[in-house]
Amino acid sequence: MTSSYRINYQLRAHKRDPLIEFIKGLLLAPFVLHAKPRKPVLNSHVVPGQLKADQNPTASSTSNTKISGSRHGHGSGSSGSNGGSDDEKNDYQEEEKPMVDANLQRYLEIMKSVEDMIEEHRRKARKGVPEHSRLHRIVPSVASFFTPLPLADAFLNANAKHSIAARRFVPPSFNDIRRILNTAQVMAIAPTISLITFDGDMTLYDDGTSFTDNSPLIPLLITLMRAGLRVAIVTAAGYPGDASKYEERLTGLLRGFQTYNLSEKLLSLFFVLGGECNYLFRCGWKKSETTGESVVGLTYIQPEAYQPADMLAWEHDDIQELLDVAEENLNRSVTAMNLQAAVLRKSRAVGIVPTTTAKIAREQLDECVLSTQQRLLEYQQMSGPSKVAIPFCVFNGGNDVFVDIGNKLIGVQVLQNYLGAAPDATIHVGDQFLSTGNDFATRSSCCTLWIVNPEETENVLKELTPLLTFPADNE
Numbered sequence: 001m002t003s004s005y006r007i008n009y010q011l012r013a014h015k016r017d018p019l020i021e022f023i024k025g026l027l028l029a030p031f032v033l034h035a036k037p038r039k040p041v042l043n044s045h046v047v048p049g050q051l052k053a054d055q056n057p058t059a060s061s062t063s064n065t066k067i068s069g070s071r072h073g074h075g076s077g078s079s080g081s082n083g084g085s086d087d088e089k090n091d092y093q094e095e096e097k098p099m100v101d102a103n104l105q106r107y108l109e110i111m112k113s114v115e116d117m118i119e120e121h122r123r124k125a126r127k128g129v130p131e132h133s134r135l136h137r138i139v140p141s142v143a144s145f146f147t148p149l150p151l152a153d154a155f156l157n158a159n160a161k162h163s164i165a166a167r168r169f170v171p172p173s174f175n176d177i178r179r180i181l182n183t184a185q186v187m188a189i190a191p192t193i194s195l196i197t198f199d200g201d202m203t204l205y206d207d208g209t210s211f212t213d214n215s216p217l218i219p220l221l222i223t224l225m226r227a228g229l230r231v232a233i234v235t236a237a238g239y240p241g242d243a244s245k246y247e248e249r250l251t252g253l254l255r256g257f258q259t260y261n262l263s264e265k266l267l268s269l270f271f272v273l274g275g276e277c278n279y280l281f282r283c284g285w286k287k288s289e290t291t292g293e294s295v296v297g298l299t300y301i302q303p304e305a306y307q308p309a310d311m312l313a314w315e316h317d318d319i320q321e322l323l324d325v326a327e328e329n330l331n332r333s334v335t336a337m338n339l340q341a342a343v344l345r346k347s348r349a350v351g352i353v354p355t356t357t358a359k360i361a362r363e364q365l366d367e368c369v370l371s372t373q374q375r376l377l378e379y380q381q382m383s384g385p386s387k388v389a390i391p392f393c394v395f396n397g398g399n400d401v402f403v404d405i406g407n408k409l410i411g412v413q414v415l416q417n418y419l420g421a422a423p424d425a426t427i428h429v430g431d432q433f434l435s436t437g438n439d440f441a442t443r444s445s446c447c448t449l450w451i452v453n454p455e456e457t458e459n460v461l462k463e464l465t466p467l468l469t470f471p472a473d474n475e
């Protein structure tokens, strides 16, 4: 559905990404000024009214001219003698090609200048004054860049796939630019990457489903591990300490590890962090509780082994009080909007889930998110400085809304500290990078790839894996 309503909705601040909008605006200028639709081409000898008379089968070169679209009076074709269709086709190509080349040149100049602005922003950030950069002045909400971004090279790559410079009616879109940023990020991080984290729903599998045996992502994830990368799934799904629940969601992947007969050493590179940052599991061979056979599974890691002191200091009572406030607001939202939804309380989360098969409208879910965010911030402000403010995240999960204790920023930081990976060696892949999404927070601690479905995850991994180096002792 594309309607003016939808367009207006997308214009709301929480539905826009300011950096992508900025780049889109820059690319729109040459598109409007130069990539104009081609004029209809008529043969120079033909005057209106004579068109039909000239279109007889014997005058083949003349009629071909109309189809191939030669420029008026150009070259030998205009003489009428020996003006064969090949020449005219060449004329056509010569006319078209400079237009596409010039467009490409203009687009590349823009991408190069954004690349330079990002570099300047990085230099200012290293000096501790990112707010002094030109990019920050134009896009005040711009996040940190942990690597340079080769946007011009990435544009060439995207242009080869999506013919951006040859398009006269469809300007470079939000999705074009999102994918270009992804490609640039993949190119930049490939030489240094050591940790890659993935969101679950809509990134590795469809919403609320599980990893299937035939997922094309399985061999790609294994390739990442063979290249020595630590691979972690950082998901909102929260099952306190319950490995079997995560094993269930990841059945296909774990069975894939088993089928490929991965060594314990390789499996030790794979982690699952549930409840945003609260429950960490490692992967390895273990005895099946039901059959006694050796299977690949997950083992819970005690929080003391990896959580920093400030996280371990979160008081149970403070957590419950925050969740009480959130629950009250969610209940109010359900009543106020008459939603067919139930409130679900967990030990470190509270949310609303639909009670019927009907989907809750996105606008209603966003309303729940934004009002609950607001309520919790007010609550924390009123609590004063004496109380430790427990970090939380409120997000629209597609068909539900959840308030989780902690967030993926903490999740990624916990893994970076536990596994020893710097921000410029870490990348998070997710689908929720708008301000109502829970992947958004990771931007302050690592590089990110914004995908919209598991197929796009597959595509970015297909771009990344050929750029990796594999250790010599590879299995």
Ligand SMILES: [Mg+2]
Pocket: 199, 200, 201, 202, 203, 430, 431, 432
């Ligand atoms: Mg997701």
